[in-house]
Amino acid sequence: xxPEIHALIKPGVDYDLLEIAPDDLATRLPxxxxxxxxxxxTIPYKEKVQDYLSIISEEAAQVGAVNTIYGGQGFNTDLYxxxxxxxxxxxxxxxxxxxxxxxxxxxxxxxxxxxxxVIMRVRDKQxxxxxxxxxxxxxxxxxxxLINDDELSKWNDPIHxxxxxxPLGMWPKVxxxxxxxxxYLKLLxxxxxxxxxxxxxxxxxxxxxxxxxxxxxxxxxxxxxxxxQALEAQIIWGNVLENDVYDAKPDDLTQLxxxxxxxxxxxxxxxxxxxxxxxxxxxxxxxxxxxxxxxxIEQAENSxxxxxxxxxxEAYFRQKEAEVLARFMHGEESxxxxxxxxxxxxxxxxxxxxQNSGQIIYLDVSLNEAIRRAGDRSSRPLLQAPDExxxxxxxxxxxxxxxxxxxxxNADLTPARVVDSILxxxxxx
Ligand code: S3P
Numbered sequence: 001x002x003p004e005i006h007a008l009i010k011p012g013v014d015y016d017l018l019e020i021a022p023d024d025l026a027t028r029l030p031x032x033x034x035x036x037x038x039x040x041x042t043i044p045y046k047e048k049v050q051d052y053l054s055i056i057s058e059e060a061a062q063v064g065a066v067n068t069i070y071g072g073q074g075f076n077t078d079l080y081x082x083x084x085x086x087x088x089x090x091x092x093x094x095x096x097x098x099x100x101x102x103x104x105x106x107x108x109x110x111x112x113x114x115x116x117x118v119i120m121r122v123r124d125k126q127x128x129x130x131x132x133x134x135x136x137x138x139x140x141x142x143x144x145x146l147i148n149d150d151e152l153s154k155w156n157d158p159i160h161x162x163x164x165x166x167p168l169g170m171w172p173k174v175x176x177x178x179x180x181x182x183x184y185l186k187l188l189x190x191x192x193x194x195x196x197x198x199x200x201x202x203x204x205x206x207x208x209x210x211x212x213x214x215x216x217x218x219x220x221x222x223x224x225x226x227x228x229q230a231l232e233a234q235i236i237w238g239n240v241l242e243n244d245v246y247d248a249k250p251d252d253l254t255q256l257x258x259x260x261x262x263x264x265x266x267x268x269x270x271x272x273x274x275x276x277x278x279x280x281x282x283x284x285x286x287x288x289x290x291x292x293x294x295x296x297i298e299q300a301e302n303s304x305x306x307x308x309x310x311x312x313x314e315a316y317f318r319q320k321e322a323e324v325l326a327r328f329m330h331g332e333e334s335x336x337x338x339x340x341x342x343x344x345x346x347x348x349x350x351x352x353x354x355q356n357s358g359q360i361i362y363l364d365v366s367l368n369e370a371i372r373r374a375g376d377r378s379s380r381p382l383l384q385a386p387d388e389x390x391x392x393x394x395x396x397x398x399x400x401x402x403x404x405x406x407x408x409x410n411a412d413l414t415p416a417r418v419v420d421s422i423l424x425x426x427x428x429x
Pocket of ligand 1: 269270271272275294305339340341342343380381382
């Protein structure tokens with residue numbers, strides 16, 4: 001995405017992407033240093049590139065990574081991108097997930113911004129220990145602890161910020177969390193968390209961020225860091241002045257991301273919870289394809305849902321439902337898809353959605369409201385039953401809907417408000 005981001009910050013700028021094989025670095029880099037005014041360096045060369053530079057900024061040297069070069073000098077603008085987050089770490093406890101390059105940048109930044117205690121959740125403590133010993137010397141006021149998942153699950157002292165520096169939750173594995181779900185929920189419910197940050201920006205709202213936002217906790221994605229590290233590189237290269245007024249802002253990258261990477265929003269919920277209406281409106285608002293699963297089944301079978309149930313039975317309907325769902329989920333295209341009320345309660349359908357990067361939004365409607373909206377119920381075979389039977393079905397499904405959802409939305413509200421809450425939650429508004 002870098003060429004597009006730089007073009008957004010500084011229209012007309014020339015920014016080429018060059019791939020260099022590890023064996024060619026020693027011969028190609030010195031030439032590039034003379035051919036180009038400025039360079040960005042990315043994984044896996046942020047450390048190695050230091051060997052070819054005569055001067056390295058103090059911060060970049062201390063972090064041990066360079067991502068921007070100008071006039072033979074090395075800088076680290078990732079640090080700047082991360083520091084632009086509006087978080088006040090002074091005297092606070094920060095949990096960093098991961099121990100790779102991003103986590104290292106986070107550790108250095110929060111240490112220099114006055115955190116009292118940084119807890120790093122790592123897989124291999126021994127491997128990370130040398131890094132900690134080195135950083136402790138730069139920030140003597142800051143205690144640094146290394147813990148594993150098990151220790152995190154038993155952690156009881158206040159933690160104020162959680163920063164994800166791992167790639168867990170990144171497309172296509174959007175259902176992954178970077179830490180154990182129960183440990184995370186316990187922290188989010190502790191009353192101490194002030195904000196969480198995810199270095200991931202694809203998807204824009206990871207499951208990690210959605211869980212926090214639903215608990216009214218500030219949850220920031222990696223777009224800001226991405227945007228500001230590029231802006232700082234342009235300042236270093238002299239293309240943009242520090243005090244320039246920029247029209248561009250991190251949110252401008254949202255459309256760019258949507259055009260480059262797929263997003264698959266899957267709406268679930270009881271019959272008449274509003275799945276079709278809401279999915280259609282969201283698709284319209286963010287200009288994505290809208291899919292109504294029941295409609296697609298009717299098209300494929302050339303028959304109404306009620307008729308399919310009547311002539312071929314529910315088992316046949318479920319089979320067709322699974323086939324049509326799989327067809328869409330396996331595609332590469334972005335969409336907003338309205339499922340049928342029973343679709344995701346079938347294990348294989350849920351698996352298919354999860355395996356293919358669907359993000360599940362549960363429209364939580366009350367039974368009374370669903371029945372009111374369903375009107376004469378004639379088009380819904382499963383609603384052709386006495387109220388007690390429908391109530392039983394509703395109650396049996398409630399718990400499952402909650403358990404499988406990435407986020408839960410109050411669907412008793414008007415469609416316009418439901419649409420707004422979803423777009424706000426996903427930062428797509
Ligand atoms: C069903 C819900 C219906 C339809 C079919 C089965 C269910 O869709 O797929 O009648 O099992 O809940 P809606 O939820 O759109 O009514």
